[in-house]
Amino acid sequence: MATKFEQVEEAEKDAPGVEPVAVPVGGQEITTYWRKIHHDDLNPAVTEDVFTVEILVPVVGTEEYETGETNEDGSLVLATRPCLTHERREVDLGKESMDKLLEALQPFLAVSREPQTVPAQGRKRKAKASA
Secondary structure: OOEEEEEEHHHOOOOOOOOEEOOOOEEEEEEEEEEEEEOOOOOOOOOOOOOOEEEEEEEEEEEEEEEEEEEEOOOOOEEEEEEEEEEEEEEEOOHHHHHEEEEEEHHHHHHOOOOOOOOOOOOOOOOOOOO
């Protein structure tokens, strides 16, 4: 989560989210007080109603495959081809940034469909030996 720290006055030391931090200075230890604040990754000034959003990003890569041909030594010939994978990412967004994301995705969401479910594999049974 996108986090920044804000130093607060000692009078606020008992407020929710405030933590003491001991700092060694010239052989002494001074305690300061800090509050952790979650913020929008695109606009760090936004600290209210910030949510972590998970994004699945398509990434074009390459994969090796067997061509079905064999080399002179009898080994299989390998080649590469483009393939699509996905990278899971997270971003912390406030309302305005979330609205921008949803607006940018709208043309794609409009033509999207529910993902296909992968059929469950049945249990394989061993054949019984004949008597």
